[in-house]
Amino acid sequence: MSFFRTISTARPRPRCALPHHRPPPSTPRARGLFTTRPTAIPCASCGRPLPTNLPACTSCWTIRALPAGTTHHELFGLPAAPNPFDVDAALLKRRFLAAQSSCHPDAWATKSATDGELAHALSSRLNEAYQTLLHPLARAEYILAQHGQAVAEGDQVEDQEFMMEVMEAREAIEEATPADVDAIEELLARNQAHTSATTAEIRDLAARQAWGPMKAAAVRLRYLHGIARAGQQWVDNV
Template sequence: MFRSTVTTATRRVCLTSFVRGTAITKPIRSYSLLPRTPSTLHRRTTPTFVWRRYESSGANPSAKSCPSCGAPLPTNLPACPSCFEIQPLPQDASLYEIMEIPEDVRFDVDEDLLKRNFRQIQRVIHPDKWSSKGPGAYELAAEMSSRVNKAYKTLLNPYTRAEYLLQKEGLEISESDGVQDPELITEILELRMAVEEAESQEDVDEIRAENADNIKVVIDNISTYVEGGNWEAVKRETIKLKYMQGIDAAAEAWPNTANNH
């Protein structure tokens, strides 16, 4: 999947693979990766307030009203800041529902919209806002806020977003899953070693820039495969993204990379 450029370095090193324990010994190559192809809580018991997904009222199809006081709900969640009625969020609510991201968006989430929605939702359901409304309301708000935080972080990161979509399709990425392309395994290992042996911030910045280009290619591939419903290919590319993000994390931690495992 990737082509490497051989440098003039002639020394040989032992590259011990962090993918399935594979040991590789070969000349050091450059660290550029060039893509060949595009590659149960106490709760209040008001029986009339039940969250109905996507239920709207009035002329605006996106507007939702509180069943208790009739005030417009500012978010998609069962929490009304007007009368302070709050009910549990259904356990099967998807992360897209929670964050008010249309399900048909699939993988290509608008990150700016996601961040705006997160700020708006937390202004409404932050536990401190509900602390004076009784322990039941506070606990429900705290649980809801926690789920919102998780949904936000999951959808913001392309890797965890793809992993979530795979889980919805019944596919899991386990610790034993690794990159199957031997050449790519070698390239990833060389990149990691290049980070560990970098002598300046300039070297590290160069590595991160080239790795970012390859991450973009893989993300584009994931998007294409998600739209086409090719979930095995989505899983393969998502595993690649996992290791590439690991390289970027190591580079970001430089010069403490050796201790960042």
């Protein structure tokens, strides 16, 4: 039975329950997890504390490349333990803005060409890390890649029931007419609920370091995001 409500004006199908993928019991959130402050790192040139975790000192205006292997979490001074999937979006944004101000290319425009290139490289990496950690699917894929479980474009969901539900939802969107606006919005609301449940499942799997099951859940989340994009595009074009 599909959790998506298929649209049909001639012979409507019954509304059904969410798919059988039930997230495991929630893992308690660690107290104080997001109060961690980045460790003050001294500038290699002047010895003064760097304003952020980036090797860019606005006291003596020295900038360097990131050390090899620097993770996205380390860039923002965010804990990767006990659960790397737990990221406080507000804290992430504050630290992103602070770091961006210290390495923004405009701030280094009057320095040497090498410094300007380093600032561009740091700024680019910072933006990539921010967008990756901000969005749950990108964050999950990043964490999985770190643990040898990279998600590829061609990865498939083995659960045939889930795939049938996805196909039904996509067909419902493709075949919808302007009279089906309410039904499409209901489908999208149900898809969002399933997306939230799958995201919670990924969080709990990450806490247990169950990388294989987490990868399977991330692949399912990709399909749910595809439904959301297709449905929103349909709504925008009506």
